[in-house]
Amino acid sequence: MDLFSKMYDMFFIKQWSIGLCYGSKEDVLNHGIDKLNFTWIPNHKSNRFMADPFLARNKMNELFLFYEDFILDEWIGKIRMCKLDSHFNVIEETEVLNTGSHLSYPYVYAAEGNLYLMPEASKGGQHYAYEIDFDNKRLINRKLIFPDIQLLDASIIFHEGKFWLFATHRGIHSNNQLHIYFSNKWDGPYAPHKLNPVKDNADGSRPAGDFVIVNGQLYRPTQNCKAYYGKSITFNRVLKLSENSFEEVAHIEIRPFKKTDFNYAIHTINFSGNVIVVDRLRRIFSPMTQIRSFFRRKLNITGVFFSTLNIITCQENALFGSGLMIES
Secondary structure, X not given: OOHHHHHHHOOEEEEEEEEEEEOOHHHHHHHOOOOOOOEEOOOOOOOEEEEEEEEEEOOOOOEEEEEEXXXXXXXXXXXXXXXXXXXXXXEEEEEEEOOOOOOEEEEEEEEXXXXXXXXXXXXXXXXXXXXXXXXXXXEEEEEEEEOOOOEEEEXXXXXXXXXXXXXXXXXXXXXXXXEEEEEOOOOOXXXXXXXXXXXXXXXXXXXXXXXXXXXXXXXXXXXXXXXXXXXXXXXXXXXXXXXOOEEEEEEEEEOOOOOOOOOOEOXXXXXXXXXXXXXXXXXXXXXXXXXXXXXXXXOOOOOHHHHHHHHHHHHHHHHOHHHHOOOO
């Protein structure tokens, strides 16, 4: 985006939502998701978004959804856990992690007979994994996985005898420079790849979900941020991965849902058996809501100022009212 586009974009609320459907990895890799029938998790708050969905199953094969829960006025993400039925209705929902700092991308990984959740916590610079306690709906036994580097959307794969951690670094290259680290143990310590950054491209670097293996071939979902953040997802086919080499090629692009209001972006996709989960984004033109939220966060202004802003915001919502009702 140019400078004017970025400034204009600040007047929009960005609202992510999460959808699930039945399907196969093979179908997605061959045909995309355009013809799949998604069920969308309800969200009845205009100042909230739900993003970065990951799936997990307990020992009874019950399905759970983990995602980033973000409230606009708080401006930090928290991690929530939902138990879903076979129709993707939410049976139970619990906030399982709130550190007071921003959390997102609750990456789920199986190791040592347990399931672990490793959220993106780049602002803190310390990356922890937590064992998932399904029975008590909580995260336990915290492990330090990666210290001192602000990793974004870290994802781990066991490949040819080693554990490989893929991520970008927080900063000006967060969407385009891919870094790889490797270890003999899933929880580290990790050593940097000799070619880091192994990739410098806004389309196909930053992770967009867990790795996928189909017919022995490794695929990696990535964010396409060339035009803007989260424009689409590119699945890459990994050709080489070793301590001395890395090569992948673009395989298929997964585009946003063009026939809905949520047609602006898509930036996470994951699988669990025959269940697929994605997120999608819509923009809502609401400058007064954005201004009010900004002052709440930065200046903590209250009283008459907010009363005035609330009146203006209500008038604005009436004018653009169709945008602020949440699809259920």
